[in-house]
Amino acid sequence: MRIGIIADSACDLPNDFIERENITILPVTVQIGQAVLADVRNEEATMNFLSGETAARAFEAETTPFTVQQVHDLFLGKLVHDYDYVFCITTTRTRSGIHDNAQQASFTILNDYKAVRAASGNNTPFSLRVIDSQSVFAGVGVPVIEAVRMRAAGESPPRIRAHLEAIASNTHAYMVAPDLNYLRNRIKKRGDKSVSFLSATLGTALDIKPILHCNQGETGPVAKVKGFAAASRKLFDFTAERVASGLLTPTVNLCYGGALDEMRALPGYQHLRDVCKDRGVEVFESFMGLSGLVNVGRGALVVAFAAPPHRFG
Incomplete structure (x- = not known):
């Protein structure tokens, strides 16, 4: 067939x-x-x-x-x-x-x-x-x-x-967006309330980056970290822990709103790749598509995998 x-x-x-x-x-x-x-x-x-x-x-x-x-x-x-x-x-x-x-x-x-x-x-x-x-x-x-x-x-x-x-x-997609003002303006236009005006304003002033989570069609913040690099490391390290615990498919899928070499230079990236290699998990990497870029802004990082229910942390 x-x-x-x-x-x-x-x-x-x-x-x-x-x-x-x-x-x-x-x-x-x-x-x-x-x-x-x-x-x-x-x-x-x-x-x-x-x-x-x-x-x-x-x-x-x-x-x-x-x-x-x-x-x-x-x-x-x-x-x-x-x-x-x-x-x-x-x-x-x-x-x-x-x-x-x-x-x-x-x-x-x-x-x-x-x-x-x-x-x-x-x-x-x-x-x-x-x-x-x-x-x-x-x-x-x-x-x-x-x-x-x-x-x-x-x-x-x-x-x-x-x-x-x-x-x-059971698919979980986690995202770190570098520009909260852009994200806030975009979701306001869409009628979304994932990131409030206050959170965007304070986050920008203090360089706080939320980590957003999508599962079963629902999206919301699961953590706030100071600085994009630190938030990316936390997300990569958390994903490495999930891989070590056992995924439902042998796959981790990454996308980035910019040159992939920029993503590969982020802290925690190589550790995640090493853990995936040890566990026989294939890593896919791609440039974020146009519809994604206009929705979350340039430089956004998304990590996705299938795993049993869990909490971020």
């Missing part, structure tokens, strides 16, 4: 991994003033877009996911020909409309695919499952990596589906 995997462009994974595993990307369109770019995870295009006046107004960005019709057309135009079963793994529905759009499109796709496949001489069934990752940024990549791994192992779609749903509810 030919199994396809789809993720939206807010899913942070290395581009070479996406290309090698033939992962289809659902673009998110970002508009800042009159400037518009479809995010297809192109680092150079992203950095060119976020320059000059556009960069200064990035917190005002409007993001638009693929519509129901666009998802429908993508499947019928290509995916129902290339695959027999497709997993569409999306950013948590609490933060993006892409999950609901894909879910709505799936109903019409399953009604319309037979004639399309029959026209090319294929009368076998086609199936589609939309999975809510319940996470953001690098967190979305954790179940995507698992889908790739299980596909390579020859697992059946029902087993893959059940596993992905279990992994999604």
Whole structure:
């Protein structure tokens, strides 16, 4: 059975991994003033877009996911020909409309695919499952990596589906953002209350950085640390402890809103890599996509993994 995997462009994974595993990307369109770019995870295009006046107004960005019709057309135009079963793994529905759009499109796709496949001489069934990752940024990549791994192992779609749903509810994404004023302005525009005005003001004045946690679609602060470097070390060290305690998948996924060499120079990074190597855990690293950058600002660090329930500390 030919199994396809789809993720939206807010899913942070290395581009070479996406290309090698033939992962289809659902673009998110970002508009800042009159400037518009479809995010297809192109680092150079992203950095060119976020320059000059556009960069200064990035917190005002409007993001638009693929519509129901666009998802429908993508499947019928290509995916129902290339695959027999497709997993569409999306950013948590609490933060993006892409999950609901894909879910709505799936109903019409399953009604319309037979004639399309029959026209090319294929009368076998086609199936589609939309999975809510319940996470953001690098967190979305954790179940995507698992889908790739299980596909390579020859697992059946029902087993893959059940596993992905279990992994999604146990995926934890932690983030440190360097610019609280940017983050506060952005979430205010989105109607979010994850970081209050007072916290942003005091945090900026005192150089206090919150560590934010996303699990099961809910996001909130779990720690406050003075200085971005110290907060990054705390996050890396905590992740190393989780790895040593045992993860649910052999994966740690990192993304960073800047050059990856900057991330690799942060304190605690090499220790985490050493622990992962000792435990046979693969580390993925990627440049944060455009939709992530406009939501949390440049220089943000995100670490994600699947693990049993735990407390940060």
